[in-house]
Amino acid sequence: xxxxxxxxxxxxxxxxxxxxxxxxxxxxxxxxxxxxxxxxxxxxxxxxxxxxxxxxxxxxxxxxxxxxxxxxxxxxxxxxxxxxxxxxxxxxxxxxxxxxxxxxxxxxxxxxxxxxxxxxxxxxxxxxxxxxxxx
Numbered sequence: 001x002x003x004x005x006x007x008x009x010x011x012x013x014x015x016x017x018x019x020x021x022x023x024x025x026x027x028x029x030x031x032x033x034x035x036x037x038x039x040x041x042x043x044x045x046x047x048x049x050x051x052x053x054x055x056x057x058x059x060x061x062x063x064x065x066x067x068x069x070x071x072x073x074x075x076x077x078x079x080x081x082x083x084x085x086x087x088x089x090x091x092x093x094x095x096x097x098x099x100x101x102x103x104x105x106x107x108x109x110x111x112x113x114x115x116x117x118x119x120x121x122x123x124x125x126x127x128x129x130x131x132x133x134x135x
Contacts, residue, residue, distance in 0.1 A: 003129060007066055010125040011058045018120035019050030022113050054117055062121060065095050085126060092122040 023046040069091045078084045096118035097111070104110035 003132070006125060006128045006132065007063060010121060010128055011055065011062065014117070014121035014124045015054040015058060016047065016051045017124075018117040019047050019054055021116050021120065022050060023047045025112070025116070057117075058121060061099065065092075066125065069095070081130065088122065088126065089119075092118050 023043055026046070027043055069088055072091060073084060073088055076087060078087060093115075096114050099118075100107075100111050100114040103114075
């Protein structure tokens with residue numbers, strides 16, 4: 001039952017963190033570009049809007065994908081933490097690539113943004129589960 005609470009907690013932690021990371025990378029990449037005044041988008045507004053979008057996507061797509069990946073991990077029956085980590089990392093990577101391909105075909109920037117969001121969520125959830133699991 002305790003693991004059921006870890007998914008919303010990890011969503012609430014991962015959404016602003018991954019949005020901040022994505023906005024930071026975006027601002028570092030576009031540092032040399034001259035933007036017109038009407039296209040300028042402040043950093044903090046990007047983080048806030050990104051967080052809101054990511055919260056919706058995490059809730060709509062992330063929770064069912066997490067339940068499916070947890071079921072697959074349970075069915076495989078791995079014993080060591082490293083094997084569980086590698087299996088879940090690869091399954092979350094496949095889900096990130098699939099989601100990006102469905103939403104944004106042939107956009108490499110989208111692969112980076114979705115990859116950051118998915119793997120931030122995965123690592124927070126994995127370490128919270130590891131910390132609060134029974135020995």
